[in-house]
Amino acid sequence: MSGDFIMTIDSDEEHDSPAPAPRPVKGRNTAKAEDAQLNPDFDFLVPSYNDASEIVQNLVEKVSKANQISIDEIIARRKLKTFASKRKRVSGGNKSDITDSESGSGEGSDAKGSEESDEEEEEEEEDPLATSSEEDNDEENNSEVEEDGEGDSSDDSNSTDENDEGENLRKAAYFDDETRPSETHASFLTMNLSRPIIKALTTMGLHKPTPIQAAAVPVALLGKDVVGGAVTGSGKTAAFTIPIIERLLYRDKGKNAAATRCLVVVPTRELAVQCFEVGTRMAGHTDVRFCLVVGGLSLKSQEAALRSRPDVLIATPGRLIDHLHNSPSFTLDALDILVLDEADRMLEDGFADELTEIVKACPVSRQTMLFSATMTDSVDKLIRLSLTKPVRIFVDAKRSMAKGLVQEFVRVRPEKEKERPALLLCICKRTFKTRVIVFFRSKKLAHQMRIVFGLLDMKCDELHGDLSQEQRLKALQAFRDGSVDYLMATDLASRGLDIKGIETVINFDMPSQLAQYLHRVGRTARAGKTGRSVTFVGEADRKMLRAVVKHSAGEDSVRHRVVPADVVSKWAQKFEQVKEEVSVILKEEKEEKQLRQAEMELKKGQNMIEHEKEIYSRPARTWFQTGQEKNKAAGRTPGRHKANSGGKQKPKDAAQPPKRDKYAGLSRKAKRRKMAMEEDS
């Protein structure tokens, strides 16, 4: 039975082969009749709507500081050193990169610079994969998934609640099921949108609404609260941006009427930048002004922008709360529309209290929209807290993943766990050569593998929380414009990012939550395109694999990729050889960081001496939560989110006066903010 839906890939050439015909899968959610009318087979015909990343470019330039450490420089330096010492040792040798120097596996001529490394790859392509020891176990792998498919007890939080009749009744009573989208719109022209918006949509190449847009925009224009769900890459951003702009066109434009009327809260800064970019372009022919309120960018310029009362804020929760507490004239009192995008992720990250505080800072009469490709129980609670009789709009609810996605799984046996890096190198060198995003559970590992890839001449960058905002935006831009082939990322990049043409998503490790998996693989096969995900599956991940297979719709192809063991062990050897270099680079990087840190401290000290009076005369900033409280909240079960009714402009613990003495008593985050303020000055 497993053969019904698990196809074994025993050759890398199959990468380009078409997806297999639809196959039935057991145990899927049953479709709701009402979802069918939303046409999940929508044809996307346009390129990504945020190709022209001028805004991102500007942001990168704005936050750019001269003193950033470049890991590329350190790697290049290291390579030069290795090369020089190699030359000394091997007289007459003309090997030119670390790959050569490390090979030593009888392939004397492999990988002489990038051109010749192609030859190596070609040689490898000819390796008879049938000799793979892994292949002998295909049967075992396949039957494993079959057995899993049958006996599954789902372990993800967003699975089959709806089968529960009581729950259905409860939901029916809560949601507004009468205001369903009454007609399907085949064009934006029939949606009664104003001309400037139609013009902008046309300029962006968007002619027909996607199913979620066709369904959500008319309901949102009625001012109703909306809970919207559709697979990744299905156009949810425009589904809330279009009605926002349309409604704002009719706002009061009187002399003193300027006010912030819409707020979009998103989980990551990168996603905020992207939404800001989409919104700005969509409002290009209107006078609607957008403002970006995210951490990592200048507090001062944000405060100045907020004082001018922009119409729409795109914000991350932490920085928004910061402004609510500390930017004197900023309030959300005039808010008409609140959008919570990827709300489940924000709750996962321990932002429940922040979200509650934000919701409480908004007028009760507002319209609220909540969108995500995945909904969890905690979102249910947030919905109840922040939405009034919302209209549920779920497009093709039985589908959890995009249609064009082919999912591959590579089994990692317990004794081969250490070979994961080699496995990654192997499949990247042989098969997945461009537009690849690799997800890691830890920032450290993502960084280390980025160095390994750099040492092996693979164009690579990284995106995770250990980087400065400038580095994050730069890495994203480099990956977007194709100047690097690989992006080593953590889940920071798993939500919402719309990067044109990502061909492959590799999960170095299986995520621990199904939602996390769906969002990661959702970075490819977006907007009707095809894409591939490759996930390394260890013994401990079998349960999650079951859940993934169960949620794969019939026509999704799920395959087992076999990587020849002999080639993996060859890469394992290479990896062992570069490991030492990696440690040296990490050490150098650490030393440079310390040096820069010392320089910064010195500069700060000078600033403090020069501007002491001015700095101490400023009102102290107050913080929502300390780092410890935040961690506690992140680990907290969703059911215990405590509504914080703490009035606006007050610190969480009003009994404790805010500290004014330098950084004493401040959390790391708070300290960083204060330092940012000082830097701004």
Ligand SMILES: Nc1ncnc2c1ncn2[C@@H]1O[C@H](COP(=O)(O)OP(=O)(O)OP(=O)(O)O)[C@@H](O)[C@H]1O
């Ligand atoms: N009406 C449309 N017609 C064609 N393409 C569209 C349309 N609307 C959006 N798209 C394309 O779909 C892509 C994905 O859109 P978007 O990022 O809004 O998806 P999403 O559903 O929010 O994804 P995620 O769940 O990952 O956040 C965009 O790059 C855009 O080019």
